[in-house]
Amino acid sequence: MSMADAVFSSFQFTAGDYDPRQEAISTNKQVDQWFEMDDSGLMELFSSVFDEENNNDTMEKKYESLRNLPPNVSDDFWNEIISEEIEENLEAKQHHHLKQKPRSFSLASCDRLMSDYGNILTMPREGNMNNTGERKLSMDEILRLAGERFIQFSTNRVDGISMFIHPYGSFLSGLSMDDTRDVELLRLLLVAGEYVGTQHFDLANKLISRCLWMASGSGSPVQRVVFYFSEALQEKINRESGRRININEKKRKPEKGLALGTNNTFLATHQGLPFSQVMQFAGIQSIIENVKTAQKIHLIDLQIRSGIQWTALMQGLAECKIQHLKITAVGTVDQRYMEETGTRLLNFANSLNLPFSFKVVYVTDMREFEESLLDIEADDTVAVYSYTMLRSMISKSDVLESVMRSITRLKPALMVVIEVEANHNSPSFVDRFIEALLFYSAFFDCLEDCMERNSEYRRILEETYFGEGIVNIVAADGQERITRNIKLDVWRAFFKRFGMIEIELSESSKYQASLVVKQFAQGSSCTLECNGKGLTVGWKGTPLHSLTAWKFS
Structure with a gap:
């Protein structure tokens, strides 16, 4: 046809x-x-x-x-x-x-x-x-x-x-x-x-x-x-x-540290667009509900960014009289940025009189990640938070398998997974072209509505990251194609292999998401849809991200 x-x-x-x-x-x-x-x-x-x-x-x-x-x-x-x-x-x-x-x-x-x-x-x-x-x-x-x-x-x-x-x-x-x-x-x-x-x-x-x-x-x-x-x-x-x-190499040199989100471009995007905050608040609410009775909480953040979302978790736990909150940041980007994130979080925890420690686990490649690096104590209640991290390993199936096996051995009380809701992994050129067109079009429309057209941050985001992603999806093949997002149903089938059981996002989590949407002038265009037990976040009906919570059998 x-x-x-x-x-x-x-x-x-x-x-x-x-x-x-x-x-x-x-x-x-x-x-x-x-x-x-x-x-x-x-x-x-x-x-x-x-x-x-x-x-x-x-x-x-x-x-x-x-x-x-x-x-x-x-x-x-x-x-x-x-x-x-x-x-x-x-x-x-x-x-x-x-x-x-x-x-x-x-x-x-x-x-x-x-x-x-x-x-x-x-x-x-x-x-x-x-x-x-x-x-x-x-x-x-x-x-x-x-x-x-x-x-x-x-x-x-x-x-x-x-x-x-x-x-x-x-x-x-x-x-x-x-x-x-x-x-x-x-x-x-x-x-x-x-x-x-x-x-x-x-x-x-x-x-x-x-x-x-x-x-x-x-x-x-x-x-x-x-x-x-x-x-x-x-x-x-x-x-x-x-x-x-190669357009990626010729024109698009990513800003150092943008993947961590510690610069002004990330912060401007975080403030101007509703998606990350919607998912973060709903995910944090799910974590609080599942660990609030624990005395010692150990949160594993895969590829931490600015860490600003954890201030909300600290606020939520401050009145629970927990003995200790520890966040371990696992990442492959500049270790200095992760340490700076830890310093900011430590200062915030002190302002709340919350017992807190921060650890950096820097690896040059996620295949080096293993549970022994995390210093898990016997009485720790472990939660794992993955914000669009797993997608980066789809092109390296052995690495993804290894990371998931390590997480399984941690036996976390909860794992929150936020991922891109699109199929950019098809071997078919037309499938990738169409999916990318749908996905990025919604993002460009959102940026037009939520950020000034002459914003330098918008330009950097579109030119450096959206442009790079589009080129990689449309033009690259084989190992060079690293942007390989998959949809939630595929993740569900994958997680099932590791004994992961999806749990229903609570009404409180969904309520948190709806509250955040209302904070934005264009929030009515941000669509929240239930997807099984999880949540899909989109723009004017186009799904862009998914949020799910998992326990381990």
Whole structure:
């Protein structure tokens, strides 16, 4: 099955969903027949949340407004695409090649993806207005229209050649110019992705060049997503054709210590976006409920970051009259940052008169991790906290197995696991491309709503980390592909092998999550969904992270 078939199965209008066709009909537009189908702020948040409690696939996602193109550019621009593409493909040998070339985009894979994400496309959205008073399409609507346009053009093929139709005609004439450009820019990316998947690199290069010309790493969310995915497609072409101009190495040098979260970029992200705080508060509440009767608590934090979340745990335990709280930070990044984290936590514990100690276990590779490094005492009640750490070991299955065996031998009272809720581990290019597009589009949309567009922290996050992740998922293969997120159901099957038993997140944990959401101006866009006994945290319906709690048999 073709990619067009896959996309067609994905984009469906349902009752109650905003349907742009109706807008076109109501305005007597002709409808295309295809469419008949400093940490003080953080501390205040910690206090406010706890005080309140004590008182009581295929293709989808993202592209908004393009930078304004002059009116006289659009027609010439699209006509150039039409003429060049047709001219490139009218030779008989190329006809034969395209007919015989196996297609990499399968209907089965896209159907599976969209069974997971179908709810995203059917959620009604409140309309935004642009500067001229026109209704501006939401990201979801733009993505759906781009997918339907892609299907439309894909079915107009001659021996596999996509015969482009002028983009500003027919149905899209009912949209604003900005929305039209967004839809068409995203459709161009889908076509480029299809050509990369089928290894028609000459055709893909032309479309990628146009995407990069129209998009920008500093523009609107649509432009930024297209920019980074276009770069990733170009990198994949370079790799497969032997031109190894590695974008990761050339452009994206991670800030020292950002993985630990001890710098301003992390703190700004932590303050501005709801996800980490939502999951941390719910996870901490689960820990408190499971260890509060213990006298000596030993918390193992795999790859600790700023440690700011543990101040909330300390507050929660301060009145429990425990004998001692010990946190052991296990990490592979700069040991100095972990020690600085420990110093801050020790000072905070002293302010609460809480007996506390902090230990750093620095390893150059997680395969060196073993329980003997942790100094577990016989009367310690052990809890393990893993915040998006296990995902980093998916590409090294022997390391992941080793770490999990070591954790099992600790016999912890509880293990809290926070992970990325996406499938970026598929060997199928289309699966990874689509999942990454869905996932990162939601993040770019969130950053647009929650952080200033000219924020240096937003730029660093997108360019250094999101851009790097997109390139790795889309372009890399084998051992080089280290970004291999998997979904919660896969983690559940994996944990079962180690005798881990999932426990229900309490109503208090869910309540903590809901309280944190309310602290954010855009909190209503942060979606909390129960997933079995765990919790899925997302943005406007797109799942981004999962939170689960486990005991050991």
